Amino acid sequence: MRVLLVDDEEELVSTLAERLAMRGIEASWVTDYRGALAQVEQEKFDIALLDVRLPEMNGLELKRLLAERCPAMKFIFLTGHGSEEDFRACSAESGKEYYLIKPVQIEVLVAKLNEIFQQ
């Protein structure tokens, strides 16, 4: 399973990627949409973990761009905001089970990734 992590908090994504790696999940990380688009050109990912609030382009729009390029890719939204607008928008985009609020326990995240990957 290959996972793409997109979050503007570099400290967060880099650490998360390392921790996932320790659990046998290959994760690449980028901090903006350009990085994300470039990354999917080079590699194939099964799941993308997107922050909802990203600079320049938000997670929902990025999801649509990525989905065009990689139709098989699945998405999980991760947000620190948890507002009603976010929740509704993300639920409408991918279903409410793909919406996680920071901080998230690594075990919960791994379980969620595995669950989606199995599908």
Added chain:
Amino acid sequence: MDFFKRYKPGFLDYRNQVSGMYKSLFNFKLLWKQSIAITLAVALLPLLILTFIDFKISTQAMESEILLRTARVVSNARRTLTSYLEERKFALNFLTLDNTYDQLLDEQRLKQLLDNLKSGLGEWSDLGVIDHIGIQRNYAGPYALRDMNYSDQDWYKKLSYSDAASFHDAITMRSNISDVFLGFRNMPHLVISVLHSNPIGLDWLHYVLRASLDIDHLNNILSHLEVSGDGDVFLINHQGIIQTPSRHYGGILKPLPLAVPPPSDHTEVVESQDHLGSQVIIGYAYITGTPFILMVIKQKQNLMKTWYETGSTLLLFLACSILTIVVVVIGISTYLVNSIYQSDQKRLATLHQVEYANKMASIGRLSAGVAHEINNPLAIINEKAGLIKDLFTFRQEYKGDIRLIGLIDSIIAAVERCATITRQLLNFARNIQVSLQKVNLKQIIDDVLEFQTKEAGYRSITIAVDIADDVPEFVSDRGKLQQVFINLVNNAFAAMEDGGTLKITGRLGSHDKTIVITVSDNGCGIPQENIKKIFEPFFTTKSGKGGTGLGLSITYGLVKEIGGEIDINSTIGRGTTFIIRLPLVYHGIKGEADASITG
């Protein structure tokens, strides 16, 4: 008093304590007073003025009618009396012309003449012939008056020979009507006399034919007059001596206790006061050729009596009308001002709720923002600490250091605690905006109490929640319910001393159509007089202690909005219970229920 208290309109107790946008638009008491005053003035003034004018005009008409009637009576009586006395005077004149002096001195003849007079003209007392020195030479009548000397009598003196007749060489006659007097017979009577002067050669024959009339005859004439108002009709002479009996002003030959009216050729009517101080209408007429003045005196009080009776009936009617108008005006003004007051109160309450909703929305956005800002660094701490733990766990060299693992676990546990708080904040913010959804009563109460457990702990307040198992999930506005409970719990905390007990119960109500929730505290309680006002905006007993007086007003509004009802039971010193009844089936605006049921 209880009745008045119960139905006393709210605006009478209203004090406009606030300023700014929540200030009431009107001063209701002033508005009420002005409305009553203006309406009463407009309604009553014309009525009173018209009534007053009408009363004045009617009284004047009545008075002039009385004066006119009196004048008519006096005038008629005068005519009757004048012709009565004139007739008799002419009759005597006729006798002196029709009979010679010698014939008149014949006793039989004189008796015959008296009888003829009686049968022709009615009442005559007697008839006598007096010679030029005043001795009565012949007499016919019931008294023995023959040869009586009349030369000292007033009426005789008035007929002295020295004037008029002496200068004419023709028969002249002068007649006179005397005052009423007693005379030789000692009975009140009046005398009509004719001085007959007849030239005989160079000498003159003077004699007087006199007849006396009983005043009963005059009385008869006067007593047949119809005089209203306890009226009194009588004669007086020019000196003010009463000539015929009066009912109120003294007997015959007594002086009249009133002033003699001034001479006049016509019938006169004046208003005056009599000797007893009563208002009287005096009609009088000088009877020409006689010493008499005809007096008609009526008591004004009696004459006006009927009018006063009618007047008092009208006055009673006026009083009833005024009373009715006053009652109706006060009633309508009170009703209208109270309606304005109530709609103004509704306007203010709506304004509060809008402001409250905006405030809550702002708090929601703020907490979401804060939660987001904190969540990101929390996530970093979480991941870094997690990584350290991972490193310890996955690499063999650190595995043995139990203490380090413990430290990392503490950090992760603290992060989790912070995350719980931010999640609650986010949950709270989200629920402010969500409208209808399936809610679990116990869950909502637990969520609300979660914020309060710390304070309850510090203040040793026991919280007992007892929700019956058969209370199902139901559709309602979770955010509003949450606010209702937050407000009630805050309220209970404020009312209780440390160590109090807060009890929340929930059970199904009648016919299983409602949920009845009670929130009770054992705090200070609310005085009976405040209970009615407790849900009014700005009513607070905590002024100066940070109370705005809005909490319960907003709670009331929120409960109403979700279709419920809220009641209060309170006993001073024993505590307060709020009872909320919520419908199991939400009867909201159609379509609203389907709009956004989100898990």
